[in-house]
Amino acid sequence: MLTYFSKRLLFMVPITLAVSLICFSLVHLSPGQPMDAVVSADAPAEVVELVRRAYGFDRPLPVQFGLWVQRAVQGDLGLSVATGRPVVLEVMGALKNTLILATAAALIGFPLGMLFGTLAGYFKGSLLDRLLTGIAVTGVSVPHYWLGMVLVIVFSVHLNMLPATGAGPGASTDWAFEAAYLRHLILPAVTLSVIPMGIMTRTIRAMVGEILAHDFVEALRAKGLPEWRVFLHVVKNAAPTALAVMGLQLGYLLGGSILVETVFSWPGTGMLLNNAIFRRDLPLLQGTILVLALFFLALNLLVDLAQTWLDPRIKRA
């Protein structure tokens, strides 16, 4: 087990490097001038050149990459071209807001998904099953940016009950655990929660159905075990996979939140990424992608390790 863990950890090193190379090349593949964010695009060529030099964008790409990785290892992702502030601060601030949103969505989506999935799987083929499966397939098929818009139309435009955009009153870029802020969290969190809800329902339904079809369930029932004990067995068997799916979902919520954040002007990584793309702020762009990818990678690793820990039957190369 321990060797598996350390092997897995060691394997992270080349992956991380490859990921950062992808981030870097992605960003430098782009056609725009890296200086468009600082220098007004109508600036004369010599001013652009001056600023390019000042930011080190005139160096050969491999050198830039090397310097970037070297600094990144020390936790320094450079300065945002557009704002002059450290990328690390920008990304971490935004990541916090995204995590708040993702967590809220997970808190709504996971329990619902587990409930729906278990019910649907347990009563497979029933009317309830069909209803819940329908809800689940809706959850995974709905373009959530559209769902967000519809919710805004209903709850903000028509009913005027909840704010349409932002993380808090005014143009707040930070979220706080206060009533006025919570109102801003409701619509985006509900919007985002339909994804994990749908996926969890589908996964758990399939799993519960599969477990129930196993011989040992029949055996348990034949032994005269009360149905709730049988159910406990099912839960016990389903737990490791459910946990893994939840972990992965949390990661995917980070990605899925990009579009939702745009709809609700939620000041998270999605908005940051969007701004960085449209302002061609290369350090910010590559920093944001890198941090998100690494976060996701770490989450995957954790899920993997936790799953192996919980369910030693799963052996991996």
Added chain:
Amino acid sequence: MTRPDRYLRRFCAVILATAGLSFTAVPASAESVLRIAMTSSDIPLTTGQPDSGFEGYRFLGYTIYDALVLWDLSSADKASGLTPGLAESWEVDPSDPRVWTFSLRRNVTFHDGSPWDADAAIWNLEKIYNENSPQFDARQAGNVRGRIPSMGEYDKVDDYTIRFTTTEPDAWFPYQLTFLLFSSPAQWEAVGRDWNAFASNPSGTGPFKLERLVPRERAELVPNPDYWDGNRVPKTDRVVLLPMPEANTRTAALLSGQVDWIEAPAPDAIPRMRSAGMTITSNPYPHTWPYQFSMLEGSPWRDINVRKAANLAVDRDGLNALLGGLMVPAVGIVTPDHPWFGNPGFEIRYDPDEARRLLAESGYGPGNPVNVKVLISTSGSGQMQPLAMNEYIQQNLRDVGINIEFEVLDWESLFPNWRRGAADPSSLGAHATNISFGWLDPFAAFYRFMHSSMAAPNGFNWGALSDPEYDRLLDLARSTFDTTEQDKVLAEFHAKMVDDAAWLMVAHDVGPRAMSPKVQGFVQAKNWFQDIAPVSIAP
């Protein structure tokens, strides 16, 4: 979670609150606060030379800082002119018109108490122009250098006099200096010689001091009671500037009372805001929304009949209706009430029959339309409603026999193309480009577009327009230091340009703003910049 009960109580409060109880967004306070929603996505740079275009200058430039020469923004009726700022007076050397002497204003201090003098002025110039000076800041340099094309050398004459030598005689140099803002050298030293630290703790000489800066969220300004111009000491206790790039967000914020003033409200929302009792202010300002023609070989615009026909084909009143009355029809680069307008013989108006006649004269007709390609953007600063307006124009021109095909670019691609010119591959073979612009001074209004020396890559003569008479008049105006005489030359130039139908003139923006009725004392000047110092807010 050290105090679970406190959290629990708070949580219950939250539940109750979200259950639909009403909220009061703003706590009562004795202080008068003016909250403004800007269109930028971040707080513009606060170190001295703002980014985010003219909006940056409007709210974080001329509030915290001063230039040697300022705009007089006190009138809503007449075109705003120049007025002394950190310089009390200036004069050009009659024997060498490249040399300008500026007498600096005395008894002015920066917000940190350090004095404004020639040393501070030179230090600031070094910040922009001397890459080897310790205070050199590439970002500020990048923001301002392009705006002062004539800057040559500078030196200190005495403690309150500095001298500039321009690269060539340029009567418009004082206009350019309105963009050069002065930050405090003492404060830069005090914050550890770090411009990023200076940004959150800046010091200028302007009517406002920056008290608080939360990146991407808010900037809070408080009055500078010792401002050198007693008439411009701010009347409100605090100004809060909030970046809100989305028009819907700004509208919602104004209607829900989260802000008192929004920039550029969405035109479709204006009736709704009016019915909610909001004030909509607007006033034409030096802004023009044109098609700039390519004069390259093969461009149909080389034919003056085609150019005139296009100008006669656009129904500007219909366009105005589309924009909810938030534009002024353009019949030249500048507005007819401007001293530079002149007396053109060609009257730009809506006359599709005359347009068809002109096209027929050049051999075009129903079976043989003019085919042109135009670069347009999906959005962009000052572009108004580019897609709607362009589609409208497309329809207008099609009616007389000019077929437009659009190359739709994002603003970030269209704007850099401006300097690259029509021949550049990034122009995709287009025959016109649609970029709106501000014409604060004659250089920005005419010279950079129509002087032959400004063809790519030197300036914004995108279509490589070249006319010896244009060059002569523009050069003459640039070297005429008497303002009245200079205006006459410019009027002659402008009239000729209109007679040539050099561009397709479409619209001037009116800079709509929406404000709560509590906002008082705002005078919307005919300018890109506005003075928020005299604004007060009723309780």
Added chain:
Amino acid sequence: MATSSVEPKTAISLSAPDGAAAPVPRSRGYWTSVLMRLRRDPVALAAGFVLLVIVLMALAAPLIAPADPYKTSMINRLKPIGTEGFLLGSDELGRDVLSRLIHGGRLSLFIGVVPVLIAFVIGSLIGIAAGFVGGRVNTAIMRTVDVFYAFPSVLLAIALAGALGAGVVNALVSLTIVFIPPIARVAESVTTQVRNFDFVDAARASGAGPITIIRVHILGNVLGPIFVYATSLISVSMILASGLSFLGLGARPPEPEWGLMLNTMRTTIYVNPWVAALPGAMIFITSISFNMLSDGLRSAMDVKL
């Protein structure tokens, strides 16, 4: 969003064909029975029907759309649903929304479906090659594929499209790159399983060359499951593709495309809310139909992914 269905579950079980040494395991009869089973599935049938209607509408757009989708009209801006002459209202430029929705299907379906098709071809090639050859080659290929798993698919798509710049072609390229790794992974996993079935060994023992083995034995058994998996990605792809346009990274104005329409009409939700929501409803209907059809196909073919 069904982002995570991009992530294949590790356990992919193929029902081994009856008779371990059957030479051609999946015959025409198999496909007929799949079709038969599909026809007995009312949900899949309904989904297929809806899709058929949408596709036909897109194909016949110029014939059936009541108006020119590009024709603007300033006096007819922002009409509500049910206005005479504008059955589903008009947008911010006075264009007929119904006509734009019908025409929009062309581009939306195109950028939604094509990336999955291309990724299906490329991903299958990569995965089957890796699975068939096995060993170090397999490890090398699959580890490279793994790197792309470090990015949530939405992030990868947006980052790629953002880097390449807006445009339909760039959106296609980005989405294709996003879908290749998951398809390759499924293909590899299925191929590895099939490779170890007895009938492959039998074929090898009887002297069949690698090409023959791949063509006859592997492809026949492997393409079905990969195809089912790929169909389940179309719904994700539809949502992502329109999402890119929604962000301004896909189709460009004034093209009618559902995601882009949603983007431009978003500014009108305070004036004309329900019309603004229509393009999203189209994306939703298409996406859910693809999902249901894919589900039906999966159970009809008895593939567990």
